[in-house]
Amino acid sequence: MTALSLHDVSARYGSRVVASGVDVDLPAGSWLAIIGPNGAGKSSLLKAILGAVEHDGEILLDERPASALSARARARAIAYAPQNPQLPDRLTVTDYVLLGRTPHLAPLARERRADLAVVEQSLHRLDLTGLAGRALHTLSGGERQRAVLARVLAQQAGLLLLDEPTTGLDIGHAQALLELVDRLRAEDGATVVSTLHDLTLSAQYADRVLLLHGGEVVGYGTPEEVLTRETVARHYAAEVEILKTDNGNLVVTPTRAPRG
Numbered sequence: 516m517t518a519l520s521l522h523d524v525s526a527r528y529g530s531r532v533v534a535s536g537v538d539v540d541l542p543a544g545s546w547l548a549i550i551g552p553n554g555a556g557k558s559s560l561l562k563a564i565l566g567a568v569e570h571d572g573e574i575l576l577d578e579r580p581a582s583a584l585s586a587r588a589r590a591r592a593i594a595y596a597p598q599n600p601q602l603p604d605r606l607t608v609t610d611y612v613l614l615g616r617t618p619h620l621a622p623l624a625r626e627r628r629a630d631l632a633v634v635e636q637s638l639h640r641l642d643l644t645g646l647a648g649r650a651l652h653t654l655s656g657g658e659r660q661r662a663v664l665a666r667v668l669a670q671q672a673g674l675l676l677l678d679e680p681t682t683g684l685d686i687g688h689a690q691a692l693l694e695l696v697d698r699l700r701a702e703d704g705a706t707v708v709s710t711l712h713d714l715t716l717s718a719q720y721a722d723r724v725l726l727l728h729g730g731e732v733v734g735y736g737t738p739e740e741v742l743t744r745e746t747v748a749r750h751y752a753a754e755v756e757i758l759k760t761d762n763g764n765l766v767v768t769p770t771r772a773p774r775g
């Protein structure tokens with residue numbers, strides 16, 4: 516259970532500010548999707564929350580400044596799945612997912628049976644049990660992506676930062692992954708911040724969306740408030756329709772003018 520607050524947060528590389536003016540208060544168990552066109556600053560903001568990119572402003576975890584946490588405490592509190600992870604190719608899937616337990620082990624201690632049980636459960640939840648003994652470099656792109664998420668799960672952190680978690684996954688595995696994250700949110704009170712290019716998935720899973728464009732916040736609210744046809748046209752230069760399914764799900768779909 517980790518609440519996250521960002522007060523006037525900006526992310527920067529040296530003096531180059533790439534995201535600014537971010538104010539959000541996320542209660543434990545909520546899901547924020549950061550959306551916006553390429554280069555808007557989404558990944559940089561996520562990395563600033565992680566502490567991997569410089570920031571200004573205040574980042575609070577359960578009302579305490581994140582900067583005051585030791586590296587170990589931070590690793591227990593925040594799990595991060597990068598967009599393009601560099602994986603230790605020779606490791607097996609199991610050994611890689613076990614790395615997620617590192618913040619929970621005493622220094623130099625070996626993993627306990629309970630840690631192995633968590634790893635097994637994470638592999639199972641990501642449909643990776645059959646691949647547990649395989650070296651990472653022998654996996655397909657989508658299987659590697661699922662291994663990264665299994666490591667994130669094994670970390671059992673209160674705040675999950677997921678950078679484009681469905682990239683490379685087929686529609687079934689993408690949906691299964693987002694459902695799983697949603698269960699962690701609802702049942703364990705995990706707070707989720709994800710970047711997502713897929714606006715339909717953002718609308719269906721996140722309870723709030725933050726729209727960035729050119730590093731500026733240009734929208735923040737519920738998916739229904741932010742994802743309008745005009746807003747998407749203005750910030751993505753895209754022609755879309757916003758549909759609503761019978762069960763109330765929003766769908767953002769590209770449209771074309773009739774041919775001829």
Ligand SMILES: Nc1ncnc2c1ncn2[C@@H]1O[C@H](COP(=O)(O)OP(=O)(O)OP(=O)(O)O)[C@@H](O)[C@H]1O
Pocket residue numbers: 528533551552553554555556557558559560710
């Ligand atoms: N390490 C870095 N050093 C300097 N500038 C960077 C660095 N990483 C990213 N940037 C710049 O910061 C800006 C925001 O990049 P970022 O990756 O956060 O965007 P994004 O919204 O996640 O984009 P995309 O949708 O293309 O993944 C871009 O102009 C990018 O060139």
